[in-house]
Amino acid sequence: MFHPIKPTWLLWTVIIAVSAAWVALLYGLSRLRSREKRRIIIATTFLAGLFYVLEFFLPGKSRIFFWTRDHANPLTPFLSSLGEATLAIAGFTLMLGVTNLTLVHGRNILRRQKGWYNSAAFFLALLAMIFFGLWETYGDKAAPFGKIAHRTYQCLFDGGLVSLEATMFSLLAFYMAAAAYRAFRLRSGEATVLVVAAFLVMLGQVPAGMWLTRGLPAHNWLVNLRVENIALWLLNVVSMAGLRAVNFGVGIGALAMSLRLWLNLERGAFFEQEF
Amino acid sequence: MKLEHANWFHLAMMVVFCCTIVFAIITARRGRRMFIRRIPGLSAIDESVGRATEMGRPMLFSVGLGQIDMPTLQGLAVMSHVARLAARYGNRLLVPVADPMVLAVAEEATREAWQAEGKPEAHRPEDVRFLSDSQFAFAAGMMGLVIREAVASTFLFGYFYAESLLLAEAGQESGAIQVAGTPATTQIPFFIVSCDYTIIGDEYYAASAYLTQEPTLLGSLVGQDLSKGILILLILVGTLLSIFWPGEANPLIRLLTKSGGG
Numbered sequence: 001m002f003h004p005i006k007p008t009w010l011l012w013t014v015i016i017a018v019s020a021a022w023v024a025l026l027y028g029l030s031r032l033r034s035r036e037k038r039r040i041i042i043a044t045t046f047l048a049g050l051f052y053v054l055e056f057f058l059p060g061k062s063r064i065f066f067w068t069r070d071h072a073n074p075l076t077p078f079l080s081s082l083g084e085a086t087l088a089i090a091g092f093t094l095m096l097g098v099t100n101l102t103l104v105h106g107r108n109i110l111r112r113q114k115g116w117y118n119s120a121a122f123f124l125a126l127l128a129m130i131f132f133g134l135w136e137t138y139g140d141k142a143a144p145f146g147k148i149a150h151r152t153y154q155c156l157f158d159g160g161l162v163s164l165e166a167t168m169f170s171l172l173a174f175y176m177a178a179a180a181y182r183a184f185r186l187r188s189g190e191a192t193v194l195v196v197a198a199f200l201v202m203l204g205q206v207p208a209g210m211w212l213t214r215g216l217p218a219h220n221w222l223v224n225l226r227v228e229n230i231a232l233w234l235l236n237v238v239s240m241a242g243l244r245a246v247n248f249g250v251g252i253g254a255l256a257m258s259l260r261l262w263l264n265l266e267r268g269a270f271f272e273q274e275f
Numbered sequence: 276m277k278l279e280h281a282n283w284f285h286l287a288m289m290v291v292f293c294c295t296i297v298f299a300i301i302t303a304r305r306g307r308r309m310f311i312r313r314i315p316g317l318s319a320i321d322e323s324v325g326r327a328t329e330m331g332r333p334m335l336f337s338v339g340l341g342q343i344d345m346p347t348l349q350g351l352a353v354m355s356h357v358a359r360l361a362a363r364y365g366n367r368l369l370v371p372v373a374d375p376m377v378l379a380v381a382e383e384a385t386r387e388a389w390q391a392e393g394k395p396e397a398h399r400p401e402d403v404r405f406l407s408d409s410q411f412a413f414a415a416g417m418m419g420l421v422i423r424e425a426v427a428s429t430f431l432f433g434y435f436y437a438e439s440l441l442l443a444e445a446g447q448e449s450g451a452i453q454v455a456g457t458p459a460t461t462q463i464p465f466f467i468v469s470c471d472y473t474i475i476g477d478e479y480y481a482a483s484a485y486l487t488q489e490p491t492l493l494g495s496l497v498g499q500d501l502s503k504g505i506l507i508l509l510i511l512v513g514t515l516l517s518i519f520w521p522g523e524a525n526p527l528i529r530l531l532t533k534s535g536g537g
Contacts, residue, residue, distance in 0.1 A: 056280060056281055057280070057281050057285075057286050057289075058280070059280055060279055060280040060534070073280065090342075090375075090376060093375035093376045093378075093379060094375055095375075096375040096376075096378055096379055096405070097374075097375035097378060097405040097408070100375075100378055100403075100404060100405040101404075101405055103401065104401055104404055107401065115423070161409075161412075164411075164412075164415075165409065165410075165411040165412065168411035168412075168414055168415050168441065169411055169437065171441060172437060172440060172441065175440050175441060175444045176440060178444065179440060179444065179465065179468040179469055180468070182468055182469075183464075183467070183468040243460055245476075246460050246463075246475065246476035246477075247460060247476075248503065248506055249476040249477030249499075249503060250458040250460075250476055250477055250479070250480070252292070252477065252499050252502045252503055252506070253458075253477040253479065253480025253481070253499055254345045254346075254458070254480065255292060255293075255296070255502075256296050256480065256495045256496075256498060256499045256502075257345055257348070257349060257480055257495075258345060259293055259296055259297070259495075260300075260491070260492075260495055261348070263297075265300060265491050265495070266491075266492075
C-alpha cells in the first residue's frame with residue numbers, strides 16, 4: 001500500500017516527523033492517568049479486533065451489499081500494512097529487553113553479588129557481538145582487520161552460540177530417557193495402558209517388530225493384527241481422536257478469551273474495575 | 276487449504292458460538308450460580324504457593340516463548356493470581372521471560388499485584404527478567420535460575436516448544452513442586468511425566484475463571500462448554516452425512532472448505 005518515498009530529503013523529513021510524532025504520543029500517553037490509559041487500550045483493542053473480524057467475514061471478491069457493484073474486500077489492502085505496523089511497534093520493545101538485562105547484570109557487578117563474574121561475561125559477550133556483528137554487516141571485510149573481525153564473528157556466532165544451542169537441544173535426548181523411565185513405571189491402570197500402547201507403537205516402527213508378526217496372512221482380516229497396523233491404528237485413530245478433541249477445546253477456549261478481551265469483558269486478572 | 280475469507284457457513288457458526296458465550300456471560304452476571312468441576316492442577320496452585328512460603332524459598336513462573344497472544348495472555352492472568360498470593364504471603368516470584376513485549380506486561384502485572392495487596396514497597400522489579408528470545412538460550416537461563424535460586428515451586432503456563440522438557444526436568448531435579456499448563460498438544464506429554472500437576476487442553480483457558488470465580492469468567496466457561504456441545508452435534512451430523520455421501524460429495528465438507536472469495 002505504501003510506496004518508497006523519493007527524493008531522499010523528503011524520506012528523511014518523513015522519518016524525522018514520524019519519530020517526533022511517536023515521541024510526542026508516547027510522552028502524552030505517559031502523562032495520562034491509569035484509568036485513562038485503560039480506556040485508550042480498550043478502544044484500540046476493540047477497533048483493531050473489529051478490523052480483523054470485518055476483513056475476514058466480508059466476502060473477498062463479490063457484492064457486499066445488494067445495492068453495490070461487485071468489488072474486492074475494501075479492508076484487505078490494509079492487512080499487510082497493519083501487520084508491518086505491529087512489527088514496528090514490537091521493534092520498539094527490543095530495547096526494553098536489553099535495558100532489563102543491563103540493569104540486572106549491572107546491579108550484580110556493582111554489588112559484587114555471588115557469581116558477579118557471570119554478569120561481567122554477559123557484558124563482554126554483548127559488546128563483542130555488537131561490535132563484530134556490526135563490522136560483519138557494514139565493515140570492510142577485505143581490510144586486514146576486517147578478516148580478523150570476520151573470523152572472530154564466525155568463531156563467536158557459529159563456534160559459540162550455535163554450538164551451545166545445539167548442545168542444549170541434544171540434552172533433550174537424555175532428559176527424554178529419564179522422563180520415559182518415570183512415565184513407564186507400572187504404578188496404575190492408566191500407566192499400564194500407556195506402557196502397552198507405547199511398546200506397540202515403538203515395535204511397529206522397527207523392522208524387528210514387523211518381523212514378529214510377518215506370518216499373519218496379508219489378504220484377510222488377520223492383517224489388522226500385524227504389529228505395524230496396530231501401531232498405525234493407535235496413532236491415527238485413538239491418539240488422533242484425543243488430540244482433535246483437545247484442539248477443539250483449546251480453539252473454543254481461545255475464541256471465548258478473544259471475545260472477552262475484544263468486548264472488554266475480561267475481569268479478575270487484568271481488569272479489576274468495570275468501565 | 277488456506278481460507279482467505281469466510282463463507283456464510285463460517286459466519287453463521289461463529290455467530291452461534293459468540294452468541295452462546297455472550298448469553299452465558301449475561302446469565303452469570305445476572306446472578307445465576309455456575310458450577311465448575313474441581314480441577315486438581317488449578318487447586319494445586321494455592322498449595323504450591325503455601326509450600327514455597329513455608330520453606331522460605333522463592334517461586335518461579337514462566338509464560339513460555341510466546342509473544343503477546345492468547346496462550347501468553349492466559350498465562351499472564353494466572354501469573355497475576357500467583358503474584359497476588361506471593362505478595363500476600365511475603366514471598367518472591369521470579370518471572371523469566373523470552374519476549375520484550377511480554378516483559379513490559381509482566382512487570383506491570385506484578386507491580387499491580389503488589390500494589391493491590393497494599394505492599395508496593397515489597398515489589399522487586401528485578402525479579403521479572405528478560406533472559407533471551409532464543410529458544411535454548413532461554414531454556415539454559417531458566418534452568419540456571421531454577422537451580423541457583425533453589426525455587427520451591429515452578430509454574431509453567433504458556434506456549435512451550437521443545438524446551439518444555441528441559442524446563443520441567445530442571446524443576447524436577449531441584450525438588451520443586453511443579454504445576455504446568457499449555458495449549459501446545461505436542462508438549463503436554465512432557466509436562467505430564469515431569470510435573471506434579473498438568474492442566475490439559477481447554478482446562479488451560481478455564482484457569483482464570485477457576486481461580487478468580489468472577490461471574491463473567493464463569494459464564495464464559497459455561498458458554499465454552501455449550502459451544503463444545505454444538506460442535507459435538509455438528510460432528511455427529513458430519514459422521515452421518517459421511518456415511519451417506521462419502522468423500523467430496525459430502526455437503527458439510529463443501530460448506531466447510533468453500534472460500535468466501537479472494
